[in-house]
Amino acid sequence: MFQLTLKRKIFLGFGLIFLLLFANVLAVYFGSNRMSSEIGRMSAVASVNATVLGLDRDIQELRLRVDRFVQSGRESQSSAAAEIFDRLRVKIEDTKKDHNDPEMDNLFDQISLRLKEYSSHFESVISERKLRQDLVYLQLPGLAKGIQSQFAALSDTLETDSFSEQARISLARSQSSFSETEKYLLRYFENPDGELVEFAIESIATTVSHLESSEIPEERIKSLVDSIANYERVGMRAVQATRSYLFLRNVLIAGEESEVSYYSSKLRSRAADRKHLIASQLEATSSHVRTISWVIAFTAFVMSVLIATRLAILIVKPISDLTATFETLSSGCVLTAVPGSDRCDEIGKMATAARIFSDQNRRTRELLAESQKLGSELHKKAALLEATNEELDGFAYVASHDLRSPLRGIKHLAQWIEEDMGGNLSSQGSVYLDNLKKRVSKLEVLLEDLLNFSRVGRINPPKEMVDVATLLENIVSMVDNPNGVKIEWDPNLPVFKTIRPPLEQVFMNLIGNAVKHNDKLENGKVAISCEQEGDRYRFSVRDNGPGISSSNFERIFQMYQRVGSRTVEGSGMGLAIVKKQVELFGGTVKVESAEDCGASFHFTWPVEPDEFSADRETRQSHFAASCEVTV
Missing domain, CATH: 1.20.1440.210 (de novo design (two linked rop proteins))
Structure with a gap:
């Protein structure tokens, strides 16, 4: 035997309600159309009434102007009367087009005829x-x-x-x-x-x-x-x-005047009668629509109550049982039996889903226990990694700082040997001694860069007003520029409040690299510009040097990584320090270049940086990542 599912029962009930509501909507729709038509007619009549009142006012004014002319003989009164005659003719012709009442048309024709005679007599006067x-x-x-x-x-x-x-x-x-x-x-x-x-x-x-x-x-x-x-x-x-x-x-x-006033009075009376007639028709239509709407709405309400009561009997009790079941399951419990599993409708499907949910609860408990175990192990490894990063950070700082004294001792010892031995050294010995001093100097540069890298984020200098143009002038005066590479910048560079040393170090390293690697000698150029993008400045340092291959874009920002000519001295730390300083202030740095086409370095800097507070984890993660690349 065919049985209706809950879905079909609900749809059937709502379908009946919908049909009743649709019938109500149709009644309201057609009634509204009828009312709109009556309202339109009333509006047209109201418009005609307004025009009729305007005509009546014009006629009264015309009589006044004619009387004043008769008494005074002033031409201004006769001119005003002539204008009113013309205005009345135009109004009457326009109003006749806006309605289809033969009686009113006849009245308008009579008024128009009387006005014509009136105008003719007035001209004779x-x-x-x-x-x-x-x-x-x-x-x-x-x-x-x-x-x-x-x-x-x-x-x-x-x-x-x-x-x-x-x-x-x-x-x-x-x-x-x-x-x-x-x-x-x-x-x-x-x-x-x-x-x-x-x-x-x-x-x-x-x-x-x-x-x-x-x-x-x-x-x-x-x-x-x-x-x-x-x-x-x-x-x-x-x-x-x-x-x-x-x-x-x-x-x-x-x-x-009497004739015109008579027909004008009849016209007003006819317009008022039409208005009252349409108003009564509109009221009757409105009452009819209201009655039908109330009857259909009441029927729909009664049907809705009956259908809702029936559906509640069929659905509420099973749904309440299933709700209690799902509440039990949501607390993590496992059930052995689920009510309603023997039904073939949607309630039965929900009961089956509850049973599956119970099985999933059991599996979830097992997975949760395993996840907690893995989480504990991850926490231990994270703590170990943090300790390792702290040790690496400390080691980099101590190594770069404490190794400088032994290097200075070796350098001084080589100088003393050269001074004491003088001309007693063989040519081969002098070469060895020179190589020793060069290696020591290079190692000093490497340690100085490593120390600078490890210092990034350790100090918290105060903010101050920085004129970028003045800052660049100071940097250019300090940069070693033996080939006379031309360095220029936009005259409208900003003046803003920031921490000077990090920004100065970024510009120093970028400009130094651009000058040092430029192969155009005295034709070399370096250009610095700036654009504001929201709450950040976007600085650009461009040169016309040999350029950088796109395959090296990521490598050049790593520690101790150098590209380009090997004849150019360098430690490979400059761009790594730039990247660390820029990212420490929430900015980004990138390069745009191609071989033999020069290079452009772009970095962003906050217009108003927050209080400098790079936490230890940030510094450790930067340093650990760099060390991993270096190893």
């Missing part, structure tokens, strides 16, 4: 106002002034020509009637009233009748009568312009 201003404030005053001048000239003529008193009285009455005409017209332009126009016309007729009934010859009053007739004509035109202007302002403009 502007032109009529300009015409009225020209007639009332320019032409009429000019004509009146000319007529008054003509009256004055005619009066002077009557005085000169000795006309009768009656003629002068008629002229004065005519002039007075004309002045009344001016007053009536001015009062009309200030406060339009039809009676004032009639009074003005009657005054003009009276003015003309007084002139015509006087005894003044017709040829003398003809020009004045014509001027008065022209004044009447221009005055009537001004009256007509005023009436037209008032009609446009008080009837047409006011009517268009």
Whole structure:
């Protein structure tokens, strides 16, 4: 009979839960899409509402600008109104593209049409106002002034020509009637009233009748009568312009303002209705999605509890037994029987693994005992090696130090023999004596290098500010340079705080080797440079000498190892001391070279070295390694 394993039971349970959760996700997904669509519609409506409010504000501002222009006649107000007309047209066209509501489109069309009429009437108001201003404030005053001048000239003529008193009285009455005409017209332009126009016309007729009934010859009053007739004509035109202007302002403009305000109000109302409708749809969709999500989530929760309870019954007790078993095994114990070994599912496999683990514990105990035994032996050998290294370190120091006195004695003895024997020595004896002194001198150099090597790390001098350029100047003055090899360095070498003697010894040995082994004689060159790499300086010493074969790169840093020409004197300790000093300060040294291509030595040095404390084990390991190579 087919049995489900624990793995399959767990997968089946989680599969059911997953299906419920997936159904919940689908419901939320489609609901979210619907809500997103409604929110998008609401956003579009909100955008249209904002535009509608902007249109309404622009319309109110337009009315304000038009009213201000009507009151003041300022061109700035008419220009601002024209800009608002244009802005409203553009906004309406743009807004119509952003929605698909036919009713709102119709309202926008009505507003656009009304605005077009409004703009046309406003332009008529502007032109009529300009015409009225020209007639009332320019032409009429000019004509009146000319007529008054003509009256004055005619009066002077009557005085000169000795006309009768009656003629002068008629002229004065005519002039007075004309002045009344001016007053009536001015009062009309200030406060339009039809009676004032009639009074003005009657005054003009009276003015003309007084002139015509006087005894003044017709040829003398003809020009004045014509001027008065022209004044009447221009005055009537001004009256007509005023009436037209008032009609446009008080009837047409006011009517268009009312129409635009009416449609704008309807547009706001329609936009608000759409917003409320979409908001209610969004709320309904949200409630629907929420209900479905809660139902599915509750069902998933109940299923999860049932599945978890069933799996706990099937798994928890065996797992608890196996946990206790593994805890026992983890303490190192060995079990004879493991619970659950008879099962065929994963629990049975875990029980089998526990039994294997028990067997491994037994084997591990045996290996641990053997390992402890080997560890004890290794510890003893390490202690023996440490003691041997200490003896080697002490021997190197004592040998290099104490052998110097016997060598000096041998050297002095050879000098005394040479001084005492003088010319009594045979030529062969002199050769032997010279060879003896040379061998002693060479041995002294070897012992001096060995002593220097053994001193590395023994002393702890204080740190000080070191100018590398000055340091190199001192070294160059001390280096034996019989061939005049040119030594130069970067002018921007660092000045930093470090321990001077080790750095000085490293540069001394590298520069000395570069000069000593250079085969270019006076054409020889040595160059020193520096670059900063993080918390370390990278110094380079380059020469154009014979170079070094890559097979000797490791050998040249070992004690008493020499490469190159045998005619060049040396102990073979210089680069070994360089390597030991550099590594003691945590740096590295390497060489780049090829035969006949010169050599470049690079070493790193800390920018701010820690307190010098090379422990004894480090010194012993360096010395022991070098001694092993030498042996």
